[in-house]
Amino acid sequence: MTEPQVWLDGHWLDAGAASWPAADRGALLGDGVFETLRWREGQVERLDRHMARLETACTALGLVCPIDQDQLAELAQEICERNTLADAALRLTVTAGIGPRGLDRDPRGKPSVLLSAAARTAPPSSIALKTSQIRRSPTSLAAAHKTLGYTDNLAARREARDAGAGMALLMDTGGYLSGADCANLFWMRSGTLFTPGLECAVLPGTARAAILDAVPVETGAFGREALTGAECVFVTNALMGAVPVSALDGKAVATGSGIPGSIWEVLD
Amino acid sequence: MTEPQVWLDGHWLDAGAASWPAADRGALLGDGVFETLRWREGQVERLDRHMARLETACTALGLVCPIDQDQLAELAQEICERNTLADAALRLTVTAGIGPRGLDRDPRGKPSVLLSAAARTAPPSSIALKTSQIRRSPTSLAAAHKTLGYTDNLAARREARDAGAGMALLMDTGGYLSGADCANLFWMRSGTLFTPGLECAVLPGTARAAILDAVPVETGAFGREALTGAECVFVTNALMGAVPVSALDGKAVATGSGIPGSIWEVLD
Numbered sequence: 001m002t003e004p005q006v007w008l009d010g011h012w013l014d015a016g017a018a019s020w021p022a023a024d025r026g027a028l029l030g031d032g033v034f035e036t037l038r039w040r041e042g043q044v045e046r047l048d049r050h051m052a053r054l055e056t057a058c059t060a061l062g063l064v065c066p067i068d069q070d071q072l073a074e075l076a077q078e079i080c081e082r083n084t085l086a087d088a089a090l091r092l093t094v095t096a097g098i099g100p101r102g103l104d105r106d107p108r109g110k111p112s113v114l115l116s117a118a119a120r121t122a123p124p125s126s127i128a129l130k131t132s133q134i135r136r137s138p139t140s141l142a143a144a145h146k147t148l149g150y151t152d153n154l155a156a157r158r159e160a161r162d163a164g165a166g167m168a169l170l171m172d173t174g175g176y177l178s179g180a181d182c183a184n185l186f187w188m189r190s191g192t193l194f195t196p197g198l199e200c201a202v203l204p205g206t207a208r209a210a211i212l213d214a215v216p217v218e219t220g221a222f223g224r225e226a227l228t229g230a231e232c233v234f235v236t237n238a239l240m241g242a243v244p245v246s247a248l249d250g251k252a253v254a255t256g257s258g259i260p261g262s263i264w265e266v267l268d
Numbered sequence: 269m270t271e272p273q274v275w276l277d278g279h280w281l282d283a284g285a286a287s288w289p290a291a292d293r294g295a296l297l298g299d300g301v302f303e304t305l306r307w308r309e310g311q312v313e314r315l316d317r318h319m320a321r322l323e324t325a326c327t328a329l330g331l332v333c334p335i336d337q338d339q340l341a342e343l344a345q346e347i348c349e350r351n352t353l354a355d356a357a358l359r360l361t362v363t364a365g366i367g368p369r370g371l372d373r374d375p376r377g378k379p380s381v382l383l384s385a386a387a388r389t390a391p392p393s394s395i396a397l398k399t400s401q402i403r404r405s406p407t408s409l410a411a412a413h414k415t416l417g418y419t420d421n422l423a424a425r426r427e428a429r430d431a432g433a434g435m436a437l438l439m440d441t442g443g444y445l446s447g448a449d450c451a452n453l454f455w456m457r458s459g460t461l462f463t464p465g466l467e468c469a470v471l472p473g474t475a476r477a478a479i480l481d482a483v484p485v486e487t488g489a490f491g492r493e494a495l496t497g498a499e500c501v502f503v504t505n506a507l508m509g510a511v512p513v514s515a516l517d518g519k520a521v522a523t524g525s526g527i528p529g530s531i532w533e534v535l536d
Contacts, residue, residue: 019287019288019289020287020292020295021286021287022276022286022287022382022384024288027288027361028361029418029419029422030419030422060423061419089369093296095295101386103421103425104425134409135407137403137404137405137420137441138441139401139402139403140402140403140405141423142417142419147419148295148296148417148419149298149417149418150297150299151409152408153371154299154329154371155329155409157372158330161372173406173407182371
């Protein structure tokens, strides 16, 4: 099998040959953002939403977004062709580039852009969640944007794995439901669909946004007890789509009649 | 001038030739930790405290610390010799190394270690602080350890710079004083020295620890108003030592009789 190809700052490279300078601020300080995109049936799913989120995140971090939608669409097509991928997980990483020692950037610094691709693995048929000890700050940029500072999500995932679960559930520091470590959280109760509002340290997922635009959903600040009486709980992200939650902290979660058909219509 | 030398995973390299694989989890997800150390008069200052903190941070992130104190002492000496540095800022970076796509590490993954060095720049004679909009979560690993997920500190610093200040002051999500973006916070009031307790999302600085071990300090949860009546406010870190705070959010801060002599004795 040939080596996978990636695109790094204008060049196509074997994945194993692609590297960041040791002085890159992405590697040293988490100074950057990323997007995880799904390539499917010849295009990036919800590309416009990904681009809008990327631009928002770049702005929040004081970076000029170094790629536009047309360019990303072209690169996505080429990377899937080069790697012979039909259903793929793409990752676009934007770092602040090389900078001086310390927290302050060099204003002349130039962002670095990497696009990589891999065959998408099928999502699990259901997933068990474990509530993390880590609570997200609603004012944290690392919580509100898909930044390279994923440290807390990784730690929450490790906690979950150690407890035999597949994914972590995180609350915000106010004690309200926020979301899973790499996915947004939804639940159905008395026929109404709910999801935590962005004020609860929620990463604005593209699948979440598509659902909110298509079906009635109540957003707000909800305690963990909101899940107890739910008829159905599920998590969403760009790669998995929607996956039902089978258990929370070791207790089975009602599956009811399953994820509503309206959700499948939006995400499938 | 010759190119600076760095040490990366067992090899001495020109700094410009040192790089991380694009698949390194430090660069992709902030999956790693670092230490900033001062080399002075032939040794690393407070090396034992730095090593203890590094080991604690590695453990918190589920990493086996890939370097021990003797090895770090030797490497520190060699990097300063190779770069002809007498008073230097060293940075030791430990990443989780190459891993698969997604949040879960490959358990066989091997951490990557980089040591770099630069001439230490003299600290400013005083510094103006700006209170950040970002509040730290007391349960965040990125707040409690020196992880590569520095995203929020960087954002706070940018806010401060935009407001004409030199450094950001961060509160925790409970509304209590936490610390500066890359330094710990102390103040003197009615002759008593204070600093936020570790429960306030405080990074356990090595200079802070040295002060706590040497002089009486009250630690706890304090609101921002505690600074208003202070006779003296200062920030500390391993590279700067102690620097008086001259202003907070545009208002001059009393300098009183300056930083107490007992602090200089500890840090100088």
